[in-house]
Amino acid sequence: MFNLDLPILTKALFLFGVSIITTSIIVFLFSSLFRKINLLDHPERYPHEGKRKPIPYWMWIILYINFLILCLSFLDVWYKKLLIILVLGGIITLISFIDDLETIDIIKVKVPPIFRLLVQIGIWAIIWITSIKIGYISNIFAWAWVINLESYFLQWWAYTIYLIPLAFTIVWYVIVFNSINWSDVIPGLTSWLVEISFLILLVLTIKLYLTDISEVAKENSEFVLLLLSILIPSIIVYWFFDVKKKFLIGDSWTMFLAFMIATLAIISWWKIATAATVLWMYIIDSFYVILMRLYNKKNPLKWDTIHHLHFRLGKLWFSQNFIRNLVYSLSFLFGIWAIFLDKVGKLIIFFILMIIVFLITKILSLKK
Numbered sequence: 001m002f003n004l005d006l007p008i009l010t011k012a013l014f015l016f017g018v019s020i021i022t023t024s025i026i027v028f029l030f031s032s033l034f035r036k037i038n039l040l041d042h043p044e045r046y047p048h049e050g051k052r053k054p055i056p057y058w059m060w061i062i063l064y065i066n067f068l069i070l071c072l073s074f075l076d077v078w079y080k081k082l083l084i085i086l087v088l089g090g091i092i093t094l095i096s097f098i099d100d101l102e103t104i105d106i107i108k109v110k111v112p113p114i115f116r117l118l119v120q121i122g123i124w125a126i127i128w129i130t131s132i133k134i135g136y137i138s139n140i141f142a143w144a145w146v147i148n149l150e151s152y153f154l155q156w157w158a159y160t161i162y163l164i165p166l167a168f169t170i171v172w173y174v175i176v177f178n179s180i181n182w183s184d185v186i187p188g189l190t191s192w193l194v195e196i197s198f199l200i201l202l203v204l205t206i207k208l209y210l211t212d213i214s215e216v217a218k219e220n221s222e223f224v225l226l227l228l229s230i231l232i233p234s235i236i237v238y239w240f241f242d243v244k245k246k247f248l249i250g251d252s253w254t255m256f257l258a259f260m261i262a263t264l265a266i267i268s269w270w271k272i273a274t275a276a277t278v279l280w281m282y283i284i285d286s287f288y289v290i291l292m293r294l295y296n297k298k299n300p301l302k303w304d305t306i307h308h309l310h311f312r313l314g315k316l317w318f319s320q321n322f323i324r325n326l327v328y329s330l331s332f333l334f335g336i337w338a339i340f341l342d343k344v345g346k347l348i349i350f351f352i353l354m355i356i357v358f359l360i361t362k363i364l365s366l367k368k
Helices: 008-036 059-074 080-102 113-129 163-181 189-211 215-242 248-269 274-294 309-316 319-340 343-367
Strands: 136-138 146-148 154-155 159-161
Touching: 008 059, 008 215, 059 080, 059 215, 080 113, 080 189, 080 215, 080 248, 113 163, 146 343, 159 309, 163 189, 163 248, 163 274, 189 215, 189 248, 189 274, 189 319, 215 248, 248 274, 274 319, 274 343, 309 319
Parallel strands: none
Antiparallel strands: 136 146, 154 159
């Protein structure tokens, strides 16, 4: 009764092994190639980078191509959800790719942050229209029922417009994108934060597969399981090099990974709160950063080296290794708890992390 279907488990293990092999080959071959043809970053542009030597900057595109090839080779490319992920994920990657090209002086075209945000919002709206959407949210004030977002709509002539579920879906993607993107400073921090998120989603997927016998749940679980079997080993291999600062992840791979976390959390039967628990530290930090920038009359989308959590911890004389391990530990701990906690428990985790972030800021103000 509680055994995973052998064919799907076999295929998942096969993809896991193939992904490790192909990612390892790609990393070894292309990290050397990029150095030879001078596809390197410019560390002198970033004050927090110190005086390190330039390192390969384009490794992310190779890893994305690895994901694309494995999906096209071993999965049903005409499956609607996979096609949506490959097409729209590719567009998001391409937009960031153009921005990355400007970063290392390959081209002189700078993509404005507001344009990137508008394009991403358009893509998220398309995702909702094409059925990958947030259809309901749990009511934290009740134990046995949820709020059906699709019961709120506007009727215009012969068209039914679901503004509220569309808005919830867009907000979810905005939150995940910012929390992942703004964590990309300390080597290895983003890659393992994403890895923890995927591992928690993997546990949720297996749990759903074993407990929900409906056809839709089985189909979604199998699909998410196969995608995670490609992504998880790829990020494991990448992290070993990322944490040692052998190459940079780049905005494009960061954006794609954020896209995958947000999308797979929806497909995994709307496990939004549990997936968000892993990212709570940086979700809270994102809101804090935006509010502080607005308070100081700064552009909330403009990057700085002052307000982010890792920068504030650094000013308290904590090392990068300590900050990295702190985020790893809290994200993993709260993520595991969230799998077994109810809605109120997840809300308690949120307030605990808010207190932690507040205390860090308060201690820093006393230090000054």
